[in-house]
Amino acid sequence: MPELPEVEALRRGLEPLLKGRRVIDVQVFKPKLVSSKSNKRVEDLSKVEEFINGITGETFMAVKRRAKNLVFYFESGRIMLVHLKMTGQMVYKFGDSQVWAGHPIELSHSQLPNKHSHIIFTLDQGVLYYNDTRMFGYCLFFEDDTVLDEHFQGLGLEPLSNDFTVDYLANCLTKCKKGIKSILLEQKVVVGLGNIYADEACFAAGILPIRSANTLTKTEIVKLHAVIMDIIPKAISAGGSSVANYLLADGTSGNYAHYHKVYLKGGTKCQNCGNILSKGKVAQRTTVYCLKCQK
Numbered sequence: 001m002p003e004l005p006e007v008e009a010l011r012r013g014l015e016p017l018l019k020g021r022r023v024i025d026v027q028v029f030k031p032k033l034v035s036s037k038s039n040k041r042v043e044d045l046s047k048v049e050e051f052i053n054g055i056t057g058e059t060f061m062a063v064k065r066r067a068k069n070l071v072f073y074f075e076s077g078r079i080m081l082v083h084l085k086m087t088g089q090m091v092y093k094f095g096d097s098q099v100w101a102g103h104p105i106e107l108s109h110s111q112l113p114n115k116h117s118h119i120i121f122t123l124d125q126g127v128l129y130y131n132d133t134r135m136f137g138y139c140l141f142f143e144d145d146t147v148l149d150e151h152f153q154g155l156g157l158e159p160l161s162n163d164f165t166v167d168y169l170a171n172c173l174t175k176c177k178k179g180i181k182s183i184l185l186e187q188k189v190v191v192g193l194g195n196i197y198a199d200e201a202c203f204a205a206g207i208l209p210i211r212s213a214n215t216l217t218k219t220e221i222v223k224l225h226a227v228i229m230d231i232i233p234k235a236i237s238a239g240g241s242s243v244a245n246y247l248l249a250d251g252t253s254g255n256y257a258h259y260h261k262v263y264l265k266g267g268t269k270c271q272n273c274g275n276i277l278s279k280g281k282v283a284q285r286t287t288v289y290c291l292k293c294q295k
């Protein structure tokens, strides 16, 4: 699934295309995608009505990002939140030009709409499609920021926010016995790091992903904080890491994958020490680490 740098790159690509565009019509073909964010989603037709009525006639003002979500702001202050999850894609089509963002879906290149087009926004210029092959993603409507804040309750800090300090991180970690990678994946302390950047951050900080958070020394926490602050902006500048499930809005790929040191590299040589990288599972996710470089 796209992580913070990838979603941020998509946001930067989509905003200039959508800003000022008015929504003429909204069609929802899969009610569960607008009903809730829960994995066991039931169709809620009142949510469909709210989604369509809330967005029709609105004008896109800004595209922001919170954690791994795209947050579309309309002129009236109303909001549409989109989480692409594993296989979601947004395509903006205007005349002969098409702009893709998210999971590459082959069919979308030759046919739009297609069987994966579950939500269609007809705009005053062009059409915006929400396509999703496995339908893990969602698009939700919020009346304003206050309701949106409730949706985000329990989420940790943005890593690039001023509040994400060494002291904050230390305070969170010293109280927690869970493994450090699990904590990063959970999003309750800091948001935006998924499997790619959690593995890369643990490696860069020299910390084994399974280390209990409360065993980290102050020096290690300082290091972990520093590497998160280093990796995330670098990955954003590179357009994120394109690994099978995402394309930038201009259809190109992000190239941070060239800088990966451990992600998907289990069984190959550690770039630091030459030791063979180990592979295991943390929170059901494949995890790669170096037993020599990480303690």
Ligand SMILES: [Zn+2]
Binding pocket: 270, 271, 272, 273, 274, 275, 290, 291, 292, 293, 294
């Ligand atoms: Zn090593």
